[in-house]
Amino acid sequence: MTAVRSYYEDFLRTFSNVLFAVSLLLVWGLMTLVGVIVQQGKDPSDYFSMYAPPLARMILRLNVDNIYHTPYYVGMIGLILVSLTVCTFKRVIPARLPVLRPVKIDKIPLNGQIEVPGDEGAVRARVEQFFRKRGWQVRSREFDGTEWTFADKHNWARRGVLVAHIGFAIIAAGTTVYWAKGFSGDSAVLVGQTIDVPHRQATLRLDKFNFKIQPIMTKSGMVYQPIDYVSNVTVVGKNGIPKNETIRVNHPIDIGGTLFYQSSYGYAIKFLVTHDGTRSAALSDKTYFTGDAITLPGSGRQIQVMQFVPTVDRQTGQPSADPRINDPAVGLAVAEGGQTAGAALVPMKTWIDVGDGWRVTPQSYVMVSGLQYRYDPGVALVGIGAFVLLAGLVISFYFLPARLFVRVESAPQGCTVGLAAMTVKGYDIFETQFNELLAELRKTMVPPEPSSSLSLAEAT
Amino acid sequence: MQHNMPLDEVLMIIALGSYVVSALALLAFFFTRDEWLKHLGIPLAIAGVVAQIAQLLARWELTHIWPLLNLYGSLSMFSVVSVGIFIYFAFRYKLWFAGGFVIALAAMFLAYGVTWNEGTMPAVPSLQSYWAKIHVPLVVSSYGAFMVAFVMSAMYLLKYYYERALGTATAPVDYAMAGPSAAASSTSEMRVRLDAPNIAAAAAGGNATAQWFNTMPSLAQLDILIYRVVAVGLPLLTLGIITGAMWAHEAWGAYWQWDPKETAALFSWIVYAIYMHLHTRNAWRGVRSAWISAAGFLTIMFCYFGVNLWISGLHSYKV
Numbered sequence A: 001m002t003a004v005r006s007y008y009e010d011f012l013r014t015f016s017n018v019l020f021a022v023s024l025l026l027v028w029g030l031m032t033l034v035g036v037i038v039q040q041g042k043d044p045s046d047y048f049s050m051y052a053p054p055l056a057r058m059i060l061r062l063n064v065d066n067i068y069h070t071p072y073y074v075g076m077i078g079l080i081l082v083s084l085t086v087c088t089f090k091r092v093i094p095a096r097l098p099v100l101r102p103v104k105i106d107k108i109p110l111n112g113q114i115e116v117p118g119d120e121g122a123v124r125a126r127v128e129q130f131f132r133k134r135g136w137q138v139r140s141r142e143f144d145g146t147e148w149t150f151a152d153k154h155n156w157a158r159r160g161v162l163v164a165h166i167g168f169a170i171i172a173a174g175t176t177v178y179w180a181k182g183f184s185g186d187s188a189v190l191v192g193q194t195i196d197v198p199h200r201q202a203t204l205r206l207d208k209f210n211f212k213i214q215p216i217m218t219k220s221g222m223v224y225q226p227i228d229y230v231s232n233v234t235v236v237g238k239n240g241i242p243k244n245e246t247i248r249v250n251h252p253i254d255i256g257g258t259l260f261y262q263s264s265y266g267y268a269i270k271f272l273v274t275h276d277g278t279r280s281a282a283l284s285d286k287t288y289f290t291g292d293a294i295t296l297p298g299s300g301r302q303i304q305v306m307q308f309v310p311t312v313d314r315q316t317g318q319p320s321a322d323p324r325i326n327d328p329a330v331g332l333a334v335a336e337g338g339q340t341a342g343a344a345l346v347p348m349k350t351w352i353d354v355g356d357g358w359r360v361t362p363q364s365y366v367m368v369s370g371l372q373y374r375y376d377p378g379v380a381l382v383g384i385g386a387f388v389l390l391a392g393l394v395i396s397f398y399f400l401p402a403r404l405f406v407r408v409e410s411a412p413q414g415c416t417v418g419l420a421a422m423t424v425k426g427y428d429i430f431e432t433q434f435n436e437l438l439a440e441l442r443k444t445m446v447p448p449e450p451s452s453s454l455s456l457a458e459a460t
Numbered sequence B: 001m002q003h004n005m006p007l008d009e010v011l012m013i014i015a016l017g018s019y020v021v022s023a024l025a026l027l028a029f030f031f032t033r034d035e036w037l038k039h040l041g042i043p044l045a046i047a048g049v050v051a052q053i054a055q056l057l058a059r060w061e062l063t064h065i066w067p068l069l070n071l072y073g074s075l076s077m078f079s080v081v082s083v084g085i086f087i088y089f090a091f092r093y094k095l096w097f098a099g100g101f102v103i104a105l106a107a108m109f110l111a112y113g114v115t116w117n118e119g120t121m122p123a124v125p126s127l128q129s130y131w132a133k134i135h136v137p138l139v140v141s142s143y144g145a146f147m148v149a150f151v152m153s154a155m156y157l158l159k160y161y162y163e164r165a166l167g168t169a170t171a172p173v174d175y176a177m178a179g180p181s182a183a184a185s186s187t188s189e190m191r192v193r194l195d196a197p198n199i200a201a202a203a204a205g206g207n208a209t210a211q212w213f214n215t216m217p218s219l220a221q222l223d224i225l226i227y228r229v230v231a232v233g234l235p236l237l238t239l240g241i242i243t244g245a246m247w248a249h250e251a252w253g254a255y256w257q258w259d260p261k262e263t264a265a266l267f268s269w270i271v272y273a274i275y276m277h278l279h280t281r282n283a284w285r286g287v288r289s290a291w292i293s294a295a296g297f298l299t300i301m302f303c304y305f306g307v308n309l310w311i312s313g314l315h316s317y318k319v
């Protein structure tokens, strides 16, 4: 029992230590940086071409290629949340909302003293009036027969840290909701194709896809600047009524809470595949995307669809940079037993002989719209959390909670007013203000010495 | 002189010229403390800012394209915001002695930006959004604030290590580190801060360099200044990241994609969050937090240029 308690206390002590928290933040930051430097989500072979084999193996084994979703990355954020919670309750709340208590005024670096004529009660009343007029919240308490006055400014802002920390926790909660309940993915939809909207009783048909590219001559050469990508779709929802909608970049559509975004575009190709002059229906009826392969039966040979080239340069016969469709061609590679045997750029409607009586003709192409979909029920929470966090930052940084300790004591000639100040951010930040306040207090409380010019004026 | 030079280019030349002369004047002021140099540098810095704002507006008006979508426009914004924030802080806290460094850096970034001027280009689809008008200025402004914090940190470190070099016999009494238990005079007079006692002693003894360091704000004041500028930058960066996420939510379907640019910004954000947390601790104020704030700016530079130039991602604006 005592062992458990002592573990618990060790846990609280460690997790409420700000330096421990900072160390966690640092590790989080470094892991984040690793993910910036090591490209994410590549093919394993890419890492071997980018890094030395031992490093590449380590990257793959530790899942550094997808670091942001690894248990240790997510676990680190979990630890930060635990630390933040413990710290908030164990340290921030008690330290930031301190009780009123007497202090040794001259032990506080920001301190000062003024001699004021008058009796204690009257002086105290005037001092309190002085601070109240300047927006300080004034309270008096008696400790062991000594009367203390406390003046607070921006006391409410002591909760700024709490607000910032709660904001961070709300963001974490929002992302957890997405992990638990949300989903996302992408689909490449051919013009004319209908797809089911995932997890929704709805379908989406791509009626048309258009893109606009503008060639611009710049100082460093011709640039083909994309201007617009547009998918015209027909959505049929639960009610069975078709609805025409347009998806563009920056303008997603909402189907029952699932958002559809324009994310990319491409081409799919149909080939006429013949063997000794006879059309192979099985191979010719299919639509191929880049990366697909046509497996020729009985030959051990594969035709890989490498790329769709919208414009072939007439002079060089090579793919040109122009992404608009002028003279389209398809890049094909022949593979035999896993080895590439040859490659060619085949213009549309022209055939290529791939051996053993097989001929392949790129017959037609169809545009493909790359749509991304996402259902994220946590997004509102994340948004709220972000603004709560921001509010916490602004409160913490721009409203400085300060407390003044005032003690009025009888002295041989009148009273001594002792004044000290503490803020949540140390003393330096308040020094100028404190000195101004002290000077003003002195001016208000102590009647000015009659100056010589004044007495002259009185004399005349 | 070409009489058909576009207005925005003329304004850019005026801005750059003003900054260069202003930076030189203020750098000379840094070393000589001749007041007239300051009085030359300040109006020129302001003139540079005005010319640059006019330049951005003129470019927008001439091309009808929001000018901040490429490195040219964004560097221009970065330099104008850095100088603008600096001017505000300089008037408020008498920081003109550091102006030469801020303005020289701003002018360098601006000159580098001009090399990225590709002429007018319409925006790619993902950048055709009102979010571009919100997100980009916020992020770039935060970079500007962090640059000013960087220069203040460099000043802090310079003074701190000079103090150390003058003699290790008396370790600098960093008032910020002393905390409530520090002995303090109980007189009602303003306390004389001796947070660089070696410099003060050497200055009193006639050492010119020390006298010059002595006219800089105290270490404690510099520490607070750095804090105040970071306190401008961090909320701006936070808001910049938030608006970026809102834009991503609208354009790409996910508010956070772990794209290198946003992840690098998150890294910088964490570094400044660390700065803010450590700055709440007495023992970490001063030289250690000055180092963190200086390092923070390097992470900002990595996020700004490193990611754009070395690492491809969604922010390289392909779609």
Ligand code: HEM
Pocket: A015, A017, A018, A021, A022, A024, A025, A079, A080, A081, A083, A084, A085, A087, A088, A091, A092, A095, A096, A161, A164, A165, A168, A389, A392, A393, A396, A397, A424, A425, B273, B276, B277, B279, B280, B281
């Ligand atoms: C590991 C998790 C965290 C822990 C344990 C933690 C702990 C603390 C503590 C103890 C303080 C107050 C220090 C004092 O007044 O003496 C503080 C201040 C603060 N925290 Fe955190 N924190 C964490 C994460 C965060 C995060 C992620 C943010 C978001 C930016 C944040 C924002 C703030 C702010 C704005 C302050 C006030 C700083 C100032 O007033 O200068 N904290 N934190």
